[in-house]
Structures are given as structure tokens and as C-alpha cells.
Amino acid sequence: xxxxxxxxxxxNKALKNAKSEVLVNFIRSEQSGIMVVTxxxxxxxxxxxxxxxxxxxxxxxILSVDIPHLLQSKxxxxxxxxxxxxxxxxxxxxxxxxxEKIIKQSQIFDxxxxxxxxxxxxxxPKSYMSIVWVDIWxxxxxxxxxxxxxxxxxxxxxxxxxxxxxxxxxxxxYKNCWK
Numbered sequence: 001x002x003x004x005x006x007x008x009x010x011x012n013k014a015l016k017n018a019k020s021e022v023l024v025n026f027i028r029s030e031q032s033g034i035m036v037v038t039x040x041x042x043x044x045x046x047x048x049x050x051x052x053x054x055x056x057x058x059x060x061x062i063l064s065v066d067i068p069h070l071l072q073s074k075x076x077x078x079x080x081x082x083x084x085x086x087x088x089x090x091x092x093x094x095x096x097x098x099x100e101k102i103i104k105q106s107q108i109f110d111x112x113x114x115x116x117x118x119x120x121x122x123x124x125p126k127s128y129m130s131i132v133w134v135d136i137w138x139x140x141x142x143x144x145x146x147x148x149x150x151x152x153x154x155x156x157x158x159x160x161x162x163x164x165x166x167x168x169x170x171x172x173x174y175k176n177c178w179k
Contacts, residue, residue, distance in 0.1 A: 004026070004027045007027060007053075007057070008024045008025075008026060008027055010053060011024045011036070011049075011050055011053050012024055014049050014050075014052075014053050015046060015049055015050075018045070018046075018049055020043075020045070020046050020049070021040060022038050022039065022040050022042050022043075022046045023038060023039045023040075024036055024037070024038055024039075024050075025037045025038060025039055036050060073137075073138060074115045074135050074136070074137065074138070075135070075136050075137075075138035075142060075144065075145035075164075076133070076134070076135055076136075076145075076164070076165045076166065076167055077133075077134040077135075077136065077145060077148060077149070077162050077163065077164060077165065078131050078132065078133055078134065078162075078163050078165055079099075079103075079131070079132040079134060079160050079161070079162055079163075080129075080131055080160065080161050080163060081129070081158055081159060081160040081161050082094060082099070082129070082130050082132060082155055082158055082160050083128050083129060083130065083158065084120075084122045084123075084127070084128055084129060084130040085128060086098075086155070086156060086158075093120070093122075094120050094130055094132075095120065096117055096118040096119065096120050096132075099118050099120060099132050099155070100114070100118055102155050103134075103153075106153045108147075108148060108151050108153055108162075109148075111144075112136050112144060112148070113136065113137045114134070114135065114136055114137075115135040115136055115137050116135045118132055118133065118134055119132065119133040120132050120133075121133065134162075136148075145164060148162050148164075149162060149163065149164040150162065150163070
């Protein structure tokens with residue numbers, strides 16, 4: 001923050017070179033990170049310019065640089081069509097960490113940031129199917145969630161479908177797996 005004036009100047013040069021009309025007014029430190037205040041609403045292209053600048057700053061920890069984003073809200077999805085015991089009735093239930101690894105490898109989840117941990121719930125005591133509840137950060141136009149709704153992707157040999165929901169109430173319906 002000691003060199004914030006220098007950083008504002010350098011970011012503005014980078015934005016001007018990219019022919020952007022956005023200018024940074026000032027940079028301020030917040031509890032959640034650094035806030036960059038601009039003269040106009042930024043586009044994702046402008047955010048990318050700022051992200052690249054921050055990653056190239058000599059004294060920044062590249063691994064701790066988060067993805068810059070505009071104001072966001074949570075959107076809620078559910079993934080259906082996944083067996084609760086994914087690996088041939090091995091009695092090992094589907095873990096949220098396994099599903100998270102799978103969806104991060106899926107192309108349709110590029111540029112999607114999870115808002116909370118995934119929830120894997122067995123549909124009913126006698127069913128072998130599960131529902132995965134997914135909370136994502138979305139822009140106010142809900143464009144990210146709109147692009148995911150009704151998309152299908154593979155988990156092992158199963159075809160899963162993503163459905164939109166109004167809100168994840170966080171109510172545990174049935175869970176038959178203890179650690």
C-alpha cells in the first residue's frame with residue numbers, strides 16, 4: 001500500500017495501452033483483500049489487465065492472488081444422475097472432494113468459482129442415486145448459472161445433468177455415510 005500511487009499510475013497506463021476508457025481512481029486495503037476503485041464500470045477484459053499487472057508486480061505472492069471480480073452473488077445448482085456409491089457398489093459413498101475434482105476438470109465449469117463446499121446427499125434411504133448441491137459465485141446478470149443450467153457432463157460412465165434451483169436451503173435430507 002506504500003506504493004499505491006505508483007501502482008495506480010501503472011495500471012492506468014496498462015488500461016490506456018489496451019484502449020480502455022476505464023481509469024483507476026485509487027486503491028484501498030480491505031479485510032477481504034485490495035479494492036480497486038475505478039471511474040467507470042469495468043469489463044472482464046479490464047479485470048484481466050489488472051490481474052496481469054498484479055501478478056507481475058515484483059513483490060506480490062503469485063499464489064495468493066485471487067481472481068479479480070465484479071460485484072457478485074451466490075447462485076445455486078444441483079447435479080443429478082450420479083450414483084451414491086460410484087464405484088461398483090463398493091459401499092464407499094461419493095465424497096464432495098471427488099466431485100469437486102471432477103467438475104474442475106470439466107470444460108463447462110471453466111471460470112466458475114465455488115461459493116461453498118459441495119454437498120452430496122443420498123436421494124432416499126432405498127435409492128442408490130445422489131444429488132450434489134453446488135453454490136457458485138455469479139455476476140448479477142446470472143450469466144454463469146444460465147450457461148450451466150441443463151448442461152450434461154460425464155462422471156465415470158454416468159451422464160449427469162445440472163439443474164438450476166432458487167436456493168439451497170442447506171437442509172440435510174438424508175445422508176448414509178459417516179466418516
